[in-house]
Amino acid sequence: MSYAEKLFVDYSEFMVYGILVFTILSMTVLYIIFRKTEEYKRFKSLRFYNVIWKWNWMSKKRIVSLWCYCPECGSELTCDDESCRSSNVLANKITYFTCQKCGDVEKSRITGGDRKYVLKIVKLEIIKRVNENSYEDKVVNNNG
Ligand SMILES: [Zn+2]
Structure with missing residues (x-):
């Protein structure tokens, strides 16, 4: 060679x-x-308005099967937004979340709209946290 x-x-x-x-x-x-x-996909629960919210991701902008659970026993909460239909005043539109397993105890109340409104603001909060990369569990109260 x-x-x-x-x-x-x-x-x-x-x-x-x-x-x-x-x-x-x-x-x-x-x-x-x-x-x-794809990191946001591991962010699937959040403590917000004193209850635990859980959901699944379809895409980065699309959240599905969002619902709230009892922070004490983990059960699915029931929702009462009857007051939203009987009043036109925003401050009187209250959605209550109660846990039947804990003895019908109120776990959270959100003022301003019905369950659709509540799900919308929770979704906005989740997306906001993804955009800001702030996934940590923060307790956010109704009062601020
Ligand atoms: Zn409970």
Whole structure:
């Protein structure tokens, strides 16, 4: 084997390893980026208005099966938004969340609208936290 041939063989071997290393590195980088963008999917519960909210993700902007659960026993809460139909005054529109398992105890009340309104503000809060990367459990009271 001439020197030139040997050099060519070494060089192509180097190229093969180079391509291999490059491929592994770029796949790792892509995986890290993917993990980072998909991180919000692990954020599936939040303590908000003194109760636990749980949901599933369809996409980054789409939350499904959102509902609230008792912070004491974990049971699904029942919701009463009758006052919203009988009043036009926002301050009188109250949605109550009670736990039947705890003996029909009121666990939360949200002023301003019915259950659809409540689900909407909870969804907005979840998306806001995803956008701000603040997933930690914070207790947010009705009063502020
Ligand atoms: Zn309970």
